[in-house]
Amino acid sequence: MTKFNLDNSYKAVVIGGSAGSFQGMIKILSQLPKNFPLPIIMALHRLKHVRHGFVEALSLKSVVPVTEPFDKEPIKKGGIYLAPANYHMSVELGNYFAMSTEEMINNSRPAIDITLGTCAYVYKDKLIGILLSGANKDGAIGMKNISDRGGLTIVQEPTECMIDTMPKAALAITKIDHVLKVDQIVEFFKELDKQYK
């Protein structure tokens, strides 16, 4: 009997987060099942002009090192990817990344909406989207894109968030399948992993 009623049809997990999401993200990455079968694609708000440090900090406790992909880099199963500083990160048909330097969205580059929205377009209902703590509305439209295309949506339980603007904005405009605490998201990943083994 499973809690989340999952199957093994998913092709990717995409995660957005901003202020207050770092600890949660670390917890998820540090407790990720070994050989987790899907790519995890992260768009987290970060200092625009600091290229170094963030990916290293996330990698420190992550089961698999986190990388900031290059433009046109193919997406691999089990890869953990972080949108680089000062670029928007899209996923393209054909399963690779594309970077761009367009205008900021919601004062952000990388913008979560762009990564989530392009993932929704490429992976359709084979996508899981997760939105964590954050102080603006970026990601809400992206979560709606995921939901509209049949993907599974999860937001962090607002009461647990350091700043709940982000998950609340998503809850306000679209159907969210699960509202979970970070510990439950960790359980979710474990259950998802089992479907593939």
Added chain:
Amino acid sequence: MQDIDIADLKRITEVIFQKYRYDFRNYAMSSFKRRVLRILELKKLNVDGLIKKLNENPGFIYEFLDELTVNVTEMFRDPGFWRILREEIIPGIMLNHKQFKIWHAGCSSGEEVVSMAILLKEMGIYQDVTLIASDLDTNIIERAKAATYSLKSMELNEKNYIRFQGTKSLKDYYKEENGNAAFDKSLLANVSFRKHDLVMGEVFNKFDLILCRNVMIYFNQTLQNEVLKKFHESLFRYGYLAIGSKESLIWCDYASRFIVVNNEEKVYKKIKD
């Protein structure tokens, strides 16, 4: 907001190619789609309306190009890159050529051209360098020629300049005019601006250094390789090519004719004809 599909994008790129000989058919899909959606929204058009306008109003293509191209740039973006230029790459060029040529391919509003001019002035070699700055978009070339930027953007530019560790203050190079920073025109004395399309344009000169940072990210891999071929042809042997920090040549066939000189800042050197 409306959505458009691949078939719509194909119709748009075909009209532009057939009628105006600009080729967007190999642009990276997701960013191209966002740009087109942005234009539709800005001009209050749907896809059919856009195609009609492109067909019936020849002047509209310039407006279209101006909105389509991404013109977000900074002075001294990635200060570490500019330090490497000053400390390693340009001294490397000067070992072979006392006078040399630099091409800013896809110069946009010219922030990198002005940055380069400042760097060369501070090295005391500005008079020995010929700079060519090109872009596909004629409106943006006019803005680059004006070298006038909003004061708001100067905050970031100043920060970058400080991290670049220039010898002066960025303020020494511009005057405040009507809420803008107007850069000293002498910085552009050795710069020739020209309209040039990387996709359809011919190779037109040979250079010691080409800067094309965060331009090829808007192309798919096929087009990246074609453009890299043109850059290869436009470089003297042992000339340098600089691309954006999150770009890579490794998926291009022509990459084997270059070596990586600085992996962190993505500077390559042509080693084979």
